[in-house]
Amino acid sequence: MIPFRCLRALALASLMLPLAAAAQQGPIKVGALLEMTGVFSPNAQETLDAMKLYFDEIGNTVAGRKIELIVEDTAGKPDVGLTKARKLIENDKVQVLAGIVNTGVALAVSSYIREKKVPLVINADAGANGLTMPGKLLNPFIVRVSQSGRGPGAAAADWAFKNGWKRVSLVASDYAGGLEVMGSFARVFCFRGGQVVQEQYAPLGTADYGPYLNNIDRKVDAVISFTPGADGLRFMRQYIETGLKAKIPLMDIYGQSTYEPNLVQVGDPALGIYSALHYTAAIKTPENEKFVKAYRAKTSRIPADNGPDGYVGARAIAEAAKALNGNVEDGEKFVQALRQVKFDSPKGPIAIDQFGNVIQSQYIRKVEKVGADYLNVPVATYGTVDQFWPWKVDEYMKFKPYAELKGKLTDCAKCLEKQ
Numbered sequence: 001m002i003p004f005r006c007l008r009a010l011a012l013a014s015l016m017l018p019l020a021a022a023a024q025q026g027p028i029k030v031g032a033l034l035e036m037t038g039v040f041s042p043n044a045q046e047t048l049d050a051m052k053l054y055f056d057e058i059g060n061t062v063a064g065r066k067i068e069l070i071v072e073d074t075a076g077k078p079d080v081g082l083t084k085a086r087k088l089i090e091n092d093k094v095q096v097l098a099g100i101v102n103t104g105v106a107l108a109v110s111s112y113i114r115e116k117k118v119p120l121v122i123n124a125d126a127g128a129n130g131l132t133m134p135g136k137l138l139n140p141f142i143v144r145v146s147q148s149g150r151g152p153g154a155a156a157a158d159w160a161f162k163n164g165w166k167r168v169s170l171v172a173s174d175y176a177g178g179l180e181v182m183g184s185f186a187r188v189f190c191f192r193g194g195q196v197v198q199e200q201y202a203p204l205g206t207a208d209y210g211p212y213l214n215n216i217d218r219k220v221d222a223v224i225s226f227t228p229g230a231d232g233l234r235f236m237r238q239y240i241e242t243g244l245k246a247k248i249p250l251m252d253i254y255g256q257s258t259y260e261p262n263l264v265q266v267g268d269p270a271l272g273i274y275s276a277l278h279y280t281a282a283i284k285t286p287e288n289e290k291f292v293k294a295y296r297a298k299t300s301r302i303p304a305d306n307g308p309d310g311y312v313g314a315r316a317i318a319e320a321a322k323a324l325n326g327n328v329e330d331g332e333k334f335v336q337a338l339r340q341v342k343f344d345s346p347k348g349p350i351a352i353d354q355f356g357n358v359i360q361s362q363y364i365r366k367v368e369k370v371g372a373d374y375l376n377v378p379v380a381t382y383g384t385v386d387q388f389w390p391w392k393v394d395e396y397m398k399f400k401p402y403a404e405l406k407g408k409l410t411d412c413a414k415c416l417e418k419q
Helices: 004-024 041-057 078-091 103-116 151-162 176-192 210-214 230-241 260-266 286-299 306-323 331-339
Strands: 028-034 065-073 096-099 120-122 142-144 167-173 195-202 222-226 250-253 274-277 343-345 348-352 358-370 373-385
Touching: 028 041, 028 078, 028 306, 041 065, 041 096, 041 286, 041 306, 065 078, 078 096, 078 103, 096 306, 103 120, 103 176, 120 306, 142 331, 151 176, 151 222, 151 250, 151 274, 151 358, 151 373, 167 176, 176 195, 176 222, 210 230, 222 230, 230 250, 230 260, 260 373, 274 373, 286 306, 306 331, 306 343, 348 373
Parallel strands: 028 065, 028 096, 096 120, 120 142, 167 195, 167 222, 222 250, 250 274
Antiparallel strands: 274 358, 343 348, 348 358, 358 373
């Protein structure tokens, strides 16, 4: 008969086997592709800070394996992004990629990660709709927990029309993301009964928005803007300085101008500007209040959307790894586990649709001063908005792609034309 102390030792040893095996596998390597330099650097830094915050909260360990975060700067350039993705996968042997602010970078790395069967968790601003929609760009190895190019624009259009804005002017940055965001607004706005009377596109990195602002029709009910990264601050300042804010309401889709660090710089003149986004630090839930407190303690800043996006992406990776008992080497199983994640987050409830895109709330916000802070206070909430809202997937997919609509958003018949 085996002595009891020996049985106990054997039992303890058997319990330790999974942990020992996990340790022998080495760390779970997460490769972060982020635009640490260039116009998108503020967005990237916030994403990175929040990813580190979550991983620190769980001791940089999941399922008995250490988490190693390896950061590469894409500089917002598609070719650089692809080179860095190759380096992370082939040299560093990461099991999952994350990050990506620039839509062009996401498109550039998509085919490569599909070939290598390495999951990509987009937890920054890259919103290329096609990556998570039926069609030739749909990538089964992508899970996006931040947002696509549609959600905030669709919600903004619905709210704008229902609040009396019938004629609007659009100003956006001239790249793929700018057209997708403005297309998403215009299509829903037309569907509700509104009219886009102007559309203008300024190059990324524009220093002087004067020509675009001077060209705005002063008889519109509102101006709808999308100027990401550092461009957002310049656009908002010049919109205020030219006196337009006092005459025409501004709706900042994706909160790029009303990005919280920008509000600190602009102060009272920013009060009253509207924005649409899937997050605001003013959300009153236990999850968000805990996150805001921790993020401010770590960075001395109020989080904007890239913070909770980065945080949610880090948690999604950890939750999927936990579901697999740390066995993340099989990319196909890992991405399937990622698609099953579901939890309450600082942004609100998070789930993933059948195409790999996040289902979450959208908020219409207004800049207000709360105590000593300038905050985007929610004035309306759209719960559980998916990437096809307000249509069902089959109905939405009948519309023509946004790529065909540049310069035609003033024609509602074109915006709503079916293929």
